[in-house]
Amino acid sequence: MSTPVLICDDSSFARKQMARALPSEWDVEVSFACDGLEGLEMIRAGKGDVVFLDLTMPNLDGYGVLETIQKENLNAMVIVVSGDIQPDAQARVQKLGAMDFIKKPIDQEKAVSILEKFGLL
Amino acid sequence: MTNQLITEDQRDCYQELSNVAMGQAADRLAQLLEAYIILPIPKINIIAPCDLHMALSGVDSEDKASSVCQGFIGSGIAGEALLIFNDTSFSDLASLMKYKGELDDQTQLELLMDVSSVLIGACIQGIGSQIDVSFSQSHPVVLGQHVSVANILQDEHTHWDQSLTVEIHYTIENMSVDCELLLLFTEDSIAKLNQRIDYLLD
């Protein structure tokens, strides 16, 4: 049974890069969302067991998504993938329940090591 | 304001490249200042010289500001980085950088130079590393201290028609620090830039 994976980022280029970084042997069903609101909808619809989440997005940013996931106790393992790599940003997302933080630009090596770390592969 | 010089996909790609680069720059600045930098979404545009002031949408043209510019070039791609600091930013910046003593013009200049070398350098290198270009930077030039932004951008001497611009408006949480980074790529560079990112878009 494939794992539903959600890639949430306002940049179509970034979404493509993220998708390309996922290892091909991973059995997944990938969905895309272009802002936080759309992302939450898809998580609620069960499409985001694992979520790769950008921080800077219009309408609702990554922090907003994390807060809502915590509040509504949604089932989602969130890995933040962001260009905003300040130490404070990393600390904040960890506090909001993100499992980990990947610095952009993402590549397959990074993606694989994170997934292995959480036993997702 | 984007026209046929770049496609929507390319525009989106430039935005993402800038996003990553400015995140790296902000990270350096955040560590230097021990503060949290608020990052906006970078704005990508193609503009003509007369619209330069519009590219600085985050700055009021009547405000007094101080600014530094620096040219950069690599693999045939050239441009200029323009950093504009609202004068109101200096006292907060000085305390963040732990500068002691009077905040006179000399100290402000030193501050301007320190922050601009972090922001401009990191942004340009950040973009360069993503498109596999090694940019070399020319010496920073002080365009003016305490002049109105409108005066900084006098467009009488321009010899260009179009430029690809990246506008990033940095602010610091809980402080009145306001600075605008504008990267301007020359018209000739756009085709070469497009080539590089098309490679990434495939």
Place this chain on the structure above:
Amino acid sequence: MSANNELVQLHSIMDVLKSIDVGLVILDQHYDVHLWNGFMESHSGLSPEEATGRSLFTLFPEIPEDWFISKAEPVFQLKSQAFTIWEQRPYLVKFKNNRPITGRSEFMYQNTSIIPIESPSPDVSFVCLVIYDVSDIAVGKQDLMLVNDELAELGRTDALTQLFNRGHWEKILEAEFEREKRYNNEATLIMLDIDHFKNVNDTYGHQAGDDVIRTLSSIIRQTARKSDICGRYGGEEFGIILPETPVDQAEIFAERLRKKVEAAVIPADNHELQITISSGLASFDPSFEDHTQWLEASDKALYQSKENGRNQYTLYKPQS
């Protein structure tokens, strides 16, 4: 590339390093010198043999160590480029001007770059310090700024008297007026002119007339306080704005000035002349609609002084 070609390239590079017009110094993480080019040798008098292996700070004690390290460390750590410009620090290294005779500055103004260098092994790091002579640019820019300042001054000053010219002084009066109106301050305006000045010109000539005006301006400037604003309003008419000054203090001022002028013996074109002045004082009144009314009031008082025999001051009394 053959070994021979490589050797030729190396020699060419060495030649360039010797003769190039910028300073090149390669430093390791302890800021010890590893490379010292011709420019550095010529200007410092130190040969590469004498400089290599020694600390930059020992060779040039004028470089503030902490400041330089704060600029250079990011280059070592982050492989970014760093720059200093002459406007923040006129020079990094104290070298004499490249043109010791015609050069306009005693020392060389410098821009510097600190650039990271690829190193052969990961635990060894080098940077290259590049020093550019920008003396001509710096001097040129300073000249330009001076000229601009002078031009600005010229636009505001009356050439003969060195007081503010009418245009500028009236602008200040306007601003002062707005200020008093907003903050309800006390201020007094004095308009004064030289009694029988036409006679001076007719009897002794315009040269003498000019001398008189110049001397009077001098007396006005000496008597006025730092905060008082003096301007030449007309040929022989002057205006003085006294901010934060209630009218009784202004009267004391006006009388002091009158006495000084009366007592002065003015050398004017081979003669010694004496003059007197008449003045009109008007206190700021919130009922004035704009600064011209304030001027008119003062002028009316001045006219009164003339009518009453000259060589005196009159206080403006509003018609009730």
